[in-house]
Amino acid sequence: MLYICHMNITEISKVLANSTRVSILKWLKDPESNFPPHKDIDHFNDGVCVGYIQEKAGLSQSTISTYLTSMQNAELVIPTRHGKWTYYKRNEAIISAYIEALATEL
Amino acid sequence: MLYICHMNITEISKVLANSTRVSILKWLKDPESNFPPHKDIDHFNDGVCVGYIQEKAGLSQSTISTYLTSMQNAELVIPTRHGKWTYYKRNEAIISAYIEALATEL
DNA sequence: TTAACATATCTATTATTCTAGATATATATA
DNA sequence: TATATATATCTAGAATAATAGATATGTTAA
Numbered sequence A, B: 001m002l003y004i005c006h007m008n009i010t011e012i013s014k015v016l017a018n019s020t021r022v023s024i025l026k027w028l029k030d031p032e033s034n035f036p037p038h039k040d041i042d043h044f045n046d047g048v049c050v051g052y053i054q055e056k057a058g059l060s061q062s063t064i065s066t067y068l069t070s071m072q073n074a075e076l077v078i079p080t081r082h083g084k085w086t087y088y089k090r091n092e093a094i095i096s097a098y099i100e101a102l103a104t105e106l
Numbered sequence C: 001t002t003a004a005c006a007t008a009t010c011t012a013t014t015a016t017t018c019t020a021g022a023t024a025t026a027t028a029t030a
Numbered sequence D: 001t002a003t004a005t006a007t008a009t010c011t012a013g014a015a016t017a018a019t020a021g022a023t024a025t026g027t028t029a030a
Helices: A008-017 A019-027 A048-058 A061-073 A094-105 B009-016 B019-027 B050-057 B061-073 B093-106
Strands: A075-083 A085-090 B075-081 B085-090
Touching: A008 A019, A008 A061, A008 A094, A008 B009, A008 B019, A019 A048, A019 A061, A019 B009, A048 A061, A048 A085, A061 A075, A061 A085, A094 B093, B009 B019, B009 B061, B009 B093, B019 B050, B019 B061, B050 B061, B050 B085, B061 B075, B061 B085
Parallel strands: none
Antiparallel strands: A075 A085, B075 B085
16 A cells, blocks of 8 residues: 655654654554543544543653654644634544654665 | 564654754665765765765765764664675664654554 | 733753864885 | 884764754634
8 A cells, every 4th residue: 555645754753763752652543541531522533632642652742742743743643722712632544654764765 | 564673763763853863874775876876886885985985975074973973873774895885774673663663653 | 900820932051063284003115 | 123004983063863842834713
């Protein structure tokens, strides 16, 4: 299968060069078992709110927000606003395209 | 296929977070078309000598040597000494294991 | 419309990476 | 054995990343 996606190997590798950011991506693979249920909505369709990710990672709010922004810039995650919360979910297309690119180019 | 290899996702990602190091790995995939023939030996069985890699990358000798050491620490390349030259070749097992690990864990 | 809350951005400090020049080490050769 | 060559390591300055506190922004609720 061919993924026609713009994505930058170096930029994505920089994201993956930090173990907290790798953990976040892994946690988002299965929100149900890694996070408590959201109070305002009864699903994880759009991912997980920043506060839960921050609590689980054990780093400051600003650090996690910065991490998520860098992951969003690399298009590894997609943010969705619901009321006062921002939910982040994985961008599976880019993640697959990155792995595919490594497998063929690297 | 299962690769039972010790390798560190974060450490390898740090290597891949630099475009010169990614280029070196790619060049080493096909030494014949990326480098001139060696003068002392008539093959690339053990990879390419540091000097050729340095010349192609256009960075200083110490920088390239440092890069190659970090790549060796991450087990992405394997050094072989022949006389006064050190040849570096790709460690295909670790590279495959890394991509496999991303595909399953990430 | 004010207060509370969730998240993003700004500012600053510390840690790490990048990079090259200088020096050291190992090998080969005169 | 002295010298040249290839590579590795040491040292240091500049650039970037990590991290948190303070502040700003946007949203909800009283």
